[in-house]
Amino acid sequence: MTDAAAGSLRPDGAPRSARPVRARPRRALRRTLPGLLAARLAGAVFVLWAVATITFFAIRLIPGDPAEAILGGPGSQTSPEALAAVRARYGLDQPVVVQYLAQLGRLATGDLGRSYALRQDVAPLLVGQLGGTLLLAALALVVAWLFALVLATWSTRGGRFAWYLGSGLEIVAAALPHFWLATALIVLFSVWLGWLPPISTPGPAGLVLPVLTLAVPLAGFLGQIMRESLLTALESPFVLSARARGEGDRGVRWIHALRHASLPAISLSGWAFGSLISGAVVVETIFARPGLGRTMLNAVTVRDVPVVIGVVMIVAVGYILMTVVTDLAQWIADPRLRRR
Amino acid sequence: MSDLEIQADLGRQARAREPRRRRIGVAEALAAAFALFLVVAAVAPSVLAPGDPLAIDPLSAFQPPNLAHWFGTDESGRDIFTRVSHGTGGSLVIGILATAIGLGLGIVLGTMAGMLGRVVDFTVNRFLEVLFAFPGLLLALLVILVFGPGTQTATVAVGLATAPGYARIIRGQLISVRSSAFVEAATVLGRGRRQILVRHILPNTLAPLFVLGTLGIGQAVVWASALSYLGLGAAPPAAEWGAMLSAGRTYITSAWWMAFFPGLFIVLTAVTATSLGRALERRLRHA
């Protein structure tokens, strides 16, 4: 029974815990790991189908003749025969429903079609780009966590000054647009100091600035969240109990508080993924780094529909995977989810 | 989760944390002052910068910041302070319109989910879940792919991209207020559904929307200028911050100020919106 949960934390006095015994329907499946995964899988299939559907019908809103777009846009003078050939080849002369089902069928088999602009198959093209973006995002996530941890622990340890400075830094960091931060970092480290290359070169040095650009704003968000929950944890009775057993400041932080502080930040991983992907669009463009983000931007600029659909599908899959990873991480970090 | 949901959460938590809370903090005062500056710059930019933002003066091109040109000049000798000031209106209008679109859609979706029963709630929720699978700018990019680049498309795109976040917050707020103890107490007192809606549920749901809107404008300005920067929104030589920054990128090695100052204004606008939003949140809470 956990109904006596919301006890008062006042140091003095004896208020009894409030216990509203209210039926709060919680998803039963959340409780077991296989149930959780099954529910996730069903949800994933649904989300992917919906993403594909929305994208398919959104694309049809594009004014103009898709066959012309395939042959290089309205400007390129193409013969009616060529247009007809393209229509037949891409199935554009079929009814919409048939096209839609064919599209779903292709997506289900992993066939993302052929790029209008690059004249090559989309799936292998994007798979080739995937690695670079994933590396960038993963490194940025790790760096952001480190920054956030350091900032949060430091600003809760010092006095009022550290508190103000820490929270100020975090708010500013969270508000920094990627494109401006990247510009500032290039000016500082490449132009003035000459330490690092202004565009992404192969090798670790070329990764530093892109990773920093992605990591700093994310660290601003994560840091704010961690500091709040760290403070809450440090003020909680179980920390007082630990101190009363002779635990020191460091022990209290490492054994008790940081674990509690990381829970809310872990639950945000899905959001962090999205934020990193949109950041990657900007960062890969600025640093001229090959990757999904830059490919997406170029495709949007030249209206290369199959590539855009491909990126959208891959990102959706990534987002779903990330939510599964988030669930698993929470499962591991918070034993209360595993109860019963 | 969206940036906004996180911002809103953080604002709610920031509460009693500040060591000894003054009536108006230094940060809030600074934010308010900058907000005033922005409003003046948006309504009457000539008061702050009497010059013409598009006036070309090739003789004074690429001047670093000095007394005559506080923020320096660009490749055509245009005064950057004048351009930044005159760009305020454009950037703010985009931000405000985008927020209005996002918040409006969010209110419609969130209210439907929160008020119209389980079936609608389930449907709207699934729909929002799908939209969250187009994270961040992706939805905005898709909108631009369909309707082509430009200021108006960028505004609509940012609005659409932020709508799911708003919708989820509003739905959550509605549901928590609806099942709160004071609404039950009103039921026990014999109040009718409509009375409870008007007297308790709507005021307690709508008040936080002001906070959300304030936080959201900062985010929308950043996103809109990101689209301009990528060449998908406002295009040079328009005096829009993102476009100016993008134009300055070419000269980054020789004239850093061209990109620095427009960007600084974007950052300051976002920080101001965050600070004011949190201050508003506290005020609502403790009023």
Place this chain on the structure above:
Amino acid sequence: MSQGTGPAARRAAVTPTLVSMLRVRDLAVGFGGQPGTDPVVAGVSFDIAPGECLALVGESGSGKSVTARSLIGLAGDDAWLQAAELEINGSDVLGLSDAQWRRRRGRDVGLVLQDALVSLDPLRPIGREIADSLRLHTTLDRAARRTRVQEVLERVGLPDGRTRVRQRSGELSGGQRQRALIASAIALDPPLLLIDEPTTALDVTVQAQILDLLESLKRHGTAILLISHDLAVVGRIADRIAVMSAGRIVERGPAARLLASPKHEQTRRMIAAIPIDKPRGTRLSSPEGRADAPASAPASASAPAPAEVVLEASGLVKTFRRPDGSEQRAVDGVSFRLLRGTTLGLVGESGSGKTTTARLLLALSRPDAGEVRVLGRPFSAVTERQRRRLRPELGAIYQDALSSFDPRLSVDAVLRDAVRGARHAARQAGNAARDRARVLELLDQVSLPATLLSRRPLSLSGGQRQRVGIARALASEPQILVCDEPVSSLDVTVQAQVLDLLDELQRERGLSLLLISHDLGVIQHASDQVAVMLDGTIVETGDTAQVFTAPRHPYTQSLLAAVPRLG
């Protein structure tokens, strides 16, 4: 350190002539500002001998918890502390550095906080929490620590240690959790234990078990400082009692003497406030400005005529779905009748279905089976629109008064809403001036000053909030009041005032009360009839006197045996 040596043995080895384990002289503690200014605690002196239990008793904010925390060096970052003497186990602890304190905490002195659910780290297994002080203060290896943890768990009455050590506080019941918390404090067998409200959130039967455990620690030779607001609880195990008020000790003495013949006003007030064994109708609080209530006989006795049933529950059933999908019958066939002008006490421990029953009675949730009738008319089986006509007859008072007020509204707005609503329901014309007069009248009935009108409930004290809640419930002149744990989050003395107020209102207006509480003392004092709930069913009903003197059901008997009484 050798195992199995009690504090007594260790003490003999250190200082053979020690008579006091804790010695405090002229302790003063304050927060912020200059040391010595605005103390929260001042002039506090006492000793505790080995094997002795001193209880420090007082209301919220009297400074008792601050005192306890100062004694282990954990009053807080911005706290200052002054004392003429402060000795633990014969050694001076005044002005110790934090590192020196750390070496003593857990070894020389232990602290047990209230509410074990949050006082043990919810993310860590209790085995680790208990082993912490072993890890910090001894050189025992992992295996030895594990053995020692098992021993300690056995000592606090949590056998089957092998599986227990892997559980976390959230997986244990309230009593088990409290035992685990005590185990984590006594792992190294400190000769001095500071215990803060150890039984506060617990049901009476569990409470009795925890007190037995503390008793056994005392016999073992541990010196105990027990912090509590409840004289009835401490009377069971304390050897001496010190009563605190406004940061000072106002009275002290051997427990029996102090409880039997209290001298100080504060002590007398606290003893008078204890409801158990006080007949119905006697005041628990000293009258406050209003005409002294006549010590008349209870309402039920003055109206012996066969009374009319005003609220009737028949065969109520409510089932909830558990998180794992199985079904739980929170309320399983509950029936009772509330007679006009009387109080029916519904008593049960946590999880017995009391609150669900209250929600069914107020038609906040719909019963799966059974029916509620108000004044003989159907209440649960009709639509909300039809029910609305009967709502004014049925007022409600909640445990958490604060959350039952719209956070945006002032006291004035809350009451005006209620008055206007009542007027509309009665189809009376009215105007702002008349509403205002009625609001003031209501405030007067619950003895609140009109100066509170502009305040928000958040800024009121717990007792004041509950009074505003009562005033709101009275606005429609109801015949029935459903009170769900109305006093359980209040201090004993404030509880006494609220109970007296309810009693007074009942006598003046012939109200019928359904009083729901986990506290047998409150139920015994305030009700004419009693219904005892267990696992969603009513196991025993009857006249209060009869049930409390000759309980028939074994569960009622065990409950009554566990109730702490004075003397």
